[in-house]
Structure formats: C-alpha cells, structure tokens
Amino acid sequence: MLRLDDITHSYNGRRVIDGITVELAERRIGVIGANGSGKSTMARMLNGLVIPDSGRVLVEGRDTRKDAKAIRRRVGFVFSDADTQIIMPTVAEDVEVGLRRSGLSAAEIADRVDGVLRAYGLDGHRDHPAHLLSSGQKQLLALASVLVTDPAILVCDEPTTLLDLRNTAAIERRLSALPQQVVLLTHHLHMLAGYDRVLVLDEGRIAFDGAPDDAVAHYTELMAPRGGPEPHA
C-alpha cells in the first residue's frame, strides 16, 4: 500500500512534482506521461531515493522521510539501464550480493539464488561475466537480483526501454506472473493491458487516473500536436 500525500518537488527552483495526492492499493499500476512529466521523480519517491520537498510518502504506513532504509527492503526498484544495475562480476554473485545482510545462512542464500536463476533462465550462465550477457539477459538479471530479496512492492522505471520486442515480451511475462504489487513506468503502452489502474502524469500533476484504455486515450490526446511550435523536450 502506497500513499502520496500532497507531494511537491523542485529541481533548481523548477517544480517537477506539483501537488500529487494518491493512494495506490491495486496490484498492477501503470504510470505514463511525456518525457520530463515527473514519472521517474515520483517513482524514486516510492522507496525514498528522492524525498519530497513537501508532503509525505507512506509505504505500508511508514514515512520515507524517516524509514527510508526499512522501506527500501520492502520496495524493489528496477531501472532501464541494466548495465548500471549489475554490481558484481558474475551472474550468480550479482544475485547473491543483495542477500549479504539478509541474515540468511549460506545454504539458504545458495538455495534462493539457485531458485531465481532457474526461474529467470539464467542458471546456465551462473559463473559467466555479467557484463557479457545480452541486454535482455542483463535486464532479466537485474530483475532477478531485485526479486531474490523478496520485496513486497516492485517499482520498474522503463524496464524495457532498451530492449527489443522479444525481450520486452519476456520481461512483461515475468512481471505479470509476480505476486507482488507492481508499479510500472513505461512508454510501451501495450504493456499496460490488463492493469488495474493507470496514472497519466503531465507537468508534475496527475492528469488522468483510471482504466488502461481510457488512460492511453487521454495520454494520446494530450500528446497530439496542436499546431503550435514543435516541442523541444
């Protein structure tokens, strides 16, 4: 359960989040909007990577301003660029490193690592250098490395932006199979079919909040050229 309470945020004096209040309890939540509309900034607030200038963000009742560390254990985060999410030299080690401080025994850790590697089709690459995987495999690894810690909520910021259709479909499948609550930011609108709720952000505000089809229609309308000068962003 996520709650944003009248949050605002500015970078260098410019408002990028401009008064968002919303409660997110659904299992599948999409967030769409133009480049620069504030999606990533809002997403980073969900696990305390960004603290709002004003207002508060509550995750399972806890305030990110006070409990960021505990909240990060509950909220997994997947970014677009898999390369920068890989920390350790080999595939299995990278999955493992997130469990270093979990308090689990070595056997339990090995068990869990095996489990996710198998689930993500990476068990054949256990000891391979992670940076030599294909982009699709790297993103699967990033997802596996986050999910091995068993977060309650998963936030994905454009996880398929750098991937081809096949790998996008692979990530899409994995996401839809997850029991967790998922907040997905994406420009791949088709991924949101079947989602419970989709928010459209526009200039730091929620411009629409509802079913996927209606949200996409609203967003398409919002993005339609109006005869003015071409936007530069």
Place this chain on the structure above:
Amino acid sequence: MSTVGLYVPGDGPAHRAPAGAKLLVLLVAVSAMLLAGDLRVALAAVAAAVLLYPLCGLAPRHVWRTVRPLLVFVAVIGVFQWYAADAQTAVRVCAQLVAAVLLAGLVTLTTKVSAMLALFERLAGPLRHVGVRPDRVALTLALTIRCIPLVATAYRNSREAYAARGLRGRPHLLVVPVIVGLIRSAEAMGEAMVARGID
C-alpha cells in the same frame, strides 16, 4: 571485452580448493622461488606454472592471456637488468616475474571474486577494531573489478561518437567524454545499489 584475469568456470582441483589454501600455497611457492635466487629454479618455476594450467582445467590460451599484458613491462625490466647486472640476472628476474604472475593468475582464474572477498573479509576482520569496515573494503574491490568493462564501454562509446561525426577521437580528446560517461554510470550504479540496500 573479457576482463583480464577473472574467474573462468570449471571444476578442476584448483577450482575446488578453498581460496585461502590457494593463496597460502601461492605465497609459499613464490617466496621459495625468490629466496632460491637461482636461474634454474626460476626457469623450472615458469615451466611448472605453464604445465599447471592444463592440469587445472584451464586452456593454454589462458597462459598467454595472463602474461601478455606483462610483456612490455618484462622486456623493459630485462633490458634494465642486463644493462645494470648481466644477462643471466636479466633472464632470472624476468623468469621469476613471469612465474609469479602465472601462478597468481592460476589462483584468480580458479577463484570466484566473491570467494576471494569472503576470504578478505575474514582476514581483515581484526581491522574492525580500528574502525575499518572489511565488508565495505571488499565491496569496493568488487566494484573496481566490475568497473573495468564499464570504462571500456565508455571509451568505445565516445570514440564511436567522434567517428560518427567524421572526426578522429584521439585519446586526449576522449578523456572528458569518457569521464563524463563514467560519472553518469557511477551515479546510476550508486542509485541502483542504494535501491538494492547495498550501502
């Protein structure tokens, strides 16, 4: 690009041996060779090291890959020793160097970084009392190794960006874009680590 001297999967005897034992053997073997200070011992050490690679399940190309980065360095030292001492000393010193590097390579090629770091954390454990956090140091080392391919990628990207505009990206022109690229990667990596609770 494959990272120099990094773990090669396998299940030979050296792969199964614990990291600590391998390091101890390495230390003893190299010290003995240096203490002997003998040309024949040094040459025998090189031969033994080369033979150990296939015995440990490593393809011969790993021998070459391990020594190749060192060749210029060895040549310079060889010439210097020849000039400062004599030919025999030059050969002995070069052989000692090559043997030591090959043996060390045998350890790194058969030991996972995580196993090495775990050993390091254990050995550096006592430093905890003087305020050093061994796990932090170990993580820093792992990240350093991880960043080698990132640097290579940043370098290739900026060279290609120059080439795409019909310019020749001379090395000194690449310094700034490479550093900018690395800072961007480092920021993103830092964020990903915080998000994964590794901080």
